[in-house]
Amino acid sequence: MIYCDENVWMPVAEGLRRRGWDVTTANEEDTLGYTDREHLDYAEERGWTILTFDDDFLSMVEKEDVEHAGIIYISQHGKDVGELIRRVDTVLEKTDGLSEEVVYA
DSSP: OEEEOTTSOHHHHHHHHHTTOOEEEHHHHTOTTOOHHHHHHHHHHHTOEEEESOTHHHHHHHHHOOOOSOEEEOOOTTOOHHHHHHHHHHHHHHOSOOTTOEEEO
16 A cells, blocks of 8 residues: 655545555545654554655654655655656555555656
8 A cells, every 4th residue: 555645645646546556645544734753653553655746754764763664755846646656656556565665766
């Protein structure tokens, strides 16, 4: 399952679903307003990979050495929805689970 934090645009989540990925969002999980750490813990408890546009996750994982079920980070700056979806889809196609991995799309 891909868990899109609250920074990920809904059209990106919908586009990934259309490509066949199991996706849920912070809005759908009623986790809007959670801190980054709370999002990370929420996803990790469920074994879900986080998809985020927020680079704070990168420094948190690096500095705090927290457990997670995988993080896909992509910067949305200068990219349209289609490009974001294609990049994330490509990363997901190339992986077989991201436990404890941080991947840049």
